[in-house]
Structures are given as C-alpha cells and as structure tokens.
Amino acid sequence: MTQRLALIQLLIALTVANPAFCQGLAQDAISCLGCHQKVLEEEYKHVAAVKNCMNCHKSNGNAHPAEGIKGFTLLAETPGLCYSCHEKIKTGSEGARYPHPVMTSGKNCLVCHSPHASSEKKLLLVSETKLCLGCHNKSVSAENKPIQNIRQIATSNTYTHGMISKTGCSGCHMPHGSPNPFILAGSYQEGIYTSVNKENFLVCFTCHKSELLLEENTTTATAFRNGSKNLHYLHIQGSKTRKCVSCHNVHGAMNTRLIAEKISFGKWEMPIQFRILDKGGSCAPGCHAEKIYKR
Numbered sequence: 055m056t057q058r059l060a061l062i063q064l065l066i067a068l069t070v071a072n073p074a075f076c077q078g079l080a081q082d083a084i085s086c087l088g089c090h091q092k093v094l095e096e097e098y099k100h101v102a103a104v105k106n107c108m109n110c111h112k113s114n115g116n117a118h119p120a121e122g123i124k125g126f127t128l129l130a131e132t133p134g135l136c137y138s139c140h141e142k143i144k145t146g147s148e149g150a151r152y153p154h155p156v157m158t159s160g161k162n163c164l165v166c167h168s169p170h171a172s173s174e175k176k177l178l179l180v181s182e183t184k185l186c187l188g189c190h191n192k193s194v195s196a197e198n199k200p201i202q203n204i205r206q207i208a209t210s211n212t213y214t215h216g217m218i219s220k221t222g223c224s225g226c227h228m229p230h231g232s233p234n235p236f237i238l239a240g241s242y243q244e245g246i247y248t249s250v251n252k253e254n255f256l257v258c259f260t261c262h263k264s265e266l267l268l269e270e271n272t273t274t275a276t277a278f279r280n281g282s283k284n285l286h287y288l289h290i291q292g293s294k295t296r297k298c299v300s301c302h303n304v305h306g307a308m309n310t311r312l313i314a315e316k317i318s319f320g321k322w323e324m325p326i327q328f329r330i331l332d333k334g335g336s337c338a339p340g341c342h343a344e345k346i347y348k349r
C-alpha cells in the first residue's frame with residue numbers, strides 16, 4: 055500500500071514537472087516502479103529510465119521476481135547500450151585523438167554514471183572531483199609519459215586551482231576524450247618549448263583573459279610585470295619560450311599564484327624559489343640569478 059502511494063506521488067511529481075510525462079510513460083515502467091521505485095529515487099533522473107525501463111532491459115521469459123533466477127538481461131552491453139542513444143558521446147570518445155582509457159575498459163560508462171538516477175548532476179555516481187581523484191590517486195608510469203598523482207597534488211597543497219573546488223575537473227578536461235593532449239577541453243601545446251600564441255593555450259583562455267599573455271606592455275592585464283613590462287609575454291616568446299605549466303602547477307601548489315616549486319627540464323628538476331614581495335615578487339631558478347620584479 056505504501057509503495058503504491060509512493061508511486062502515485064512520484065507520478066504526480068513527474069507530471070507536474072513535465073506535463074508530457076504521462077503520455078510518454080509506458081505501462082512497463084509503471085509496473086516495474088511498483089517494486090523498484092528506489093532506482094528513480096535520487097534527484098537527477100535519467101530520461102531514458104523515467105520513460106521506459108525496457109529502453110535497456112529485456113525480459114528473458116522467466117517469471118519475475120524469482121529468487122536466484124534472473125528475469126532480465128540488458129538489450130546490449132555498455133558502452134554499446136548507451137551509444138545507441140548517445141551517438142555524439144561515441145564520436146567524442148572512440149573517435150577521439152586523445153582517448154580516456156576508462157571509456158573502453160572495465161565497467162566503462164558505469165564507472166562514472168548511474169544508468170537510472172543520482173543525487174549528482176549528469177548522473178554522476180559521486181561528485182566529479184571525488185570521481186576523478188578516486189582513480190588518479192597514484193602516479194603511473196605510462197608508456198611514453200609518467201602520470202602524476204593528481205589527488206596528492208590537489209589535496210595536500212596549500213593552494214588549489216580555483217576551478218577544482220568550483221566545478222571539478224571538467225572545466226579543463228573532457229572526461230570522455232578530446233582532440234587535445236591530456237584530454238584537455240581547449241587547445242594546448244605539449245612539450246616545454248612552444249611559441250607565444252593564444253591558440254596554444256586556449257584551455258586557459260576560456261576563463262582567463264588572454265591579455266595577461268599577449269600585451270607586451272601593460273599596467274593592468276597581469277601582476278606578473280616589471281613596471282609595465284609584461285613578464286608573461288617576456289617568458290613565453292622568442293625561440294626559448296615556456297608554457298604555463300613551466301611555472302604554474304595548475305592542479306595545486308605550495309606557493310601562492312600556483313607557482314610550482316620546480317621546473318622540470320627533461321630529467322632535471324630545477325627549483326624556482328619563488329617569493330612574493332610587496333608589489334612584486336622574486337625567483338631564483340637555475341637559468342638566471344635571483345630576479346626581482348616590481349609593479
């Protein structure tokens with residue numbers, strides 16, 4: 055009786071939220087929910103599951119429920135099951151220049167998403183940061199490049215990139231795969247040396263103003279300047295240019311402004327020795343004696 059009441063309440067709530075709901079609701083979903091209301095209990099519900107459980111489940115002919123005997127199989131295995139409706143995700147993952155290996159291994163989609171409902175947006179099983187750091191909690195020596203322990207960097211440093219606490223990791227990364235290295239959400243140049251060009255760092259300039267890099271002289275665009283000489287511009291130009299992560303550890307750092315403690319030059323880890331000063335700062339890396347800038 056209480057189950058029936060809960061079901062009616064759910065149906066009313068769904069119908070109020072979306073008047074077209076009742077029409078789209080198949081008989082199957084109603085009969086399944088009589089016993090399985092739990093699968094749609096959480097706040098964010100998968101449209102496919104609200105509409106019809108049989109979008110993904112198929113009876114195998116057995117009486118249901120029957121203890122120890124499965125009544126249902128899935129129409130297909132994931133990720134194929136999901137791709138049947140989410141074609142775009144398929145192109146963005148399997149077709150990606152830089153794939154995220156989780157998409158094709160283990161429980162793939164179900165490592166991160168609930169097929170039914172969740173208390174997190176986008177049907178994520180847990181908050182995005184937790185989800186990502188759940189796997190990225192160790193360093194890995196991958197084939198061509200080592201992968202750092204991001205969990206340690208993002209949680210044990212004094213300063214964490216603003217975005218990680220706000221939106222998690224997808225402000226900068228594409229969880230399914232990307233046309234950019236490190237599955238980044240905007241273009242990004244790999245390697246230490248690159249050229250001064252907004253296009254090389256679009257992943258940063260979706261949020262930060264590109265003037266902090268591009269204006270050779272400025273008294274406003276960046277605090278990293280000596281008088282009006284833009285030191286971002288100075289460092290990232292010419293033939294020996296550096297990319298943002300040469301100086302900033304974007305996931306987290308002990309220094310303010312996310313300044314890294316070391317720059318790596320191939321196998322050599324060179325300390326930066328950054329200090330923030332009144333209206334300026336100083337650093338003493340191996341490539342030059344201590345230098346001070348003042349605004």
Ligand code: HEC
Pocket residue numbers: 082085086087088089090107108111118119120121122123124125126127
């Ligand atoms: C009369 C209550 C009842 C109804 C109606 C019902 N189920 Fe179930 N279902 C159960 C119970 C109880 C279990 C757990 C059985 C077990 O633990 O072995 C279960 C288990 C399942 C499972 C996992 C095991 C299996 O059998 O594959 C799936 C999937 C499932 N149900 C889907 C559905 C779908 C889809 C519908 C609607 C077409 C539905 N159920 C209708 C009671 C019900």
Ligand code: HEC
Pocket residue numbers: 083086087090093094100102103104106107108109110111128132164169170
């Ligand atoms: C988008 C596809 C999809 C839809 C739609 C869907 N399911 Fe499922 N369901 C799955 C998948 C995939 C699993 C296996 C989950 C796993 O292995 O972790 C599953 C597992 C289950 C299970 C057993 C395990 C559990 O989570 O309790 C039940 C019961 C179930 N579904 C019921 C339902 C009911 C009831 C509906 C309709 C309200 C429904 N499902 C709609 C994909 C779907």
Ligand code: HEC
Pocket residue numbers: 098100101102109110132135136137138139140163164167168169175176177
């Ligand atoms: C029968 C078609 C269908 C299948 C199969 C299906 N989906 Fe969906 N899914 C939808 C629809 C429709 C939406 C809502 C689309 C929208 O809002 O743009 C949706 C939305 C989503 C969303 C976004 C939810 C949100 O809050 O924005 C996620 C994540 C998702 N599906 C994951 C999956 C996963 C994982 C699977 C496989 C287990 C799957 N889907 C299988 C139809 C389907």
Ligand code: HEC
Pocket residue numbers: 133136137140143147156157162163164165166167176178182224229230
């Ligand atoms: C590593 C974790 C992870 C895996 C694995 C994963 N996703 Fe996602 N997915 C996410 C995150 C995080 C978001 C939210 C991204 C955002 O808000 O920009 C998301 C968003 C989505 C959306 C909503 C897209 C939109 O634009 O709103 C769909 C649909 C989706 N995923 C489907 C899938 C399917 C299908 C699979 C398996 C083929 C899958 N995901 C595998 C993490 C994952």
Ligand code: HEC
Pocket residue numbers: 152154155156165166182185186187188189190194196201223224227228229235236237
């Ligand atoms: C189930 C485990 C798992 C989860 C969850 C997961 N990843 Fe990964 N990720 C991997 C594996 C495996 C690799 C390949 C490298 C490795 O072995 O660590 C990888 C690689 C990466 C890379 C490096 C790609 C490259 O080309 O160098 C980035 C960036 C990344 N993941 C970000 C994320 C983000 C962001 C999330 C959350 C949306 C996430 N990961 C969730 C397992 C996971």
Ligand code: HEC
Pocket residue numbers: 183186187190200201202203204208215217218222223224225226227236238242299304305
């Ligand atoms: C502000 C943008 C930004 C945010 C937010 C961000 N990342 Fe990254 N991430 C990057 C950049 C840029 C790189 C490439 C660094 C490089 O060139 O070595 C990267 C690289 C990685 C790598 C590859 C690591 C390696 O050592 O090569 C992993 C794994 C990763 N990020 C995971 C995460 C996870 C998990 C989160 C969320 C907790 C996250 N990132 C949030 C920008 C970001």
Ligand code: HEC
Pocket residue numbers: 215216217225226257258259260261262298299302304310311312
């Ligand atoms: C999705 C938006 C977003 C993206 C993309 C992004 N950032 Fe940020 N960044 C922020 C926010 C928000 C803050 C926090 C600002 C604040 O606290 O005033 C921040 C802070 C910073 C800081 C510290 C500034 C300070 O005053 O302490 C640095 C350095 C930084 N970002 C570098 C980068 C780099 C390098 C990239 C590209 C790899 C990048 N960001 C990409 C949003 C973003």
Ligand code: HEC
Pocket residue numbers: 255258262266267275276277278279286289290296297298299300301302311313334335
């Ligand atoms: C040579 C080292 C170095 C490089 C390379 C570098 N930065 Fe910085 N950046 C700094 C220093 C030092 C500060 C702190 C300035 C201050 O507050 O005194 C800073 C500050 C910032 C800030 C805070 C706002 C501001 O401009 O004062 C952002 C955002 C930022 N950098 C983004 C970037 C991006 C994006 C890149 C790559 C295009 C980059 N940085 C490359 C050293 C560097």
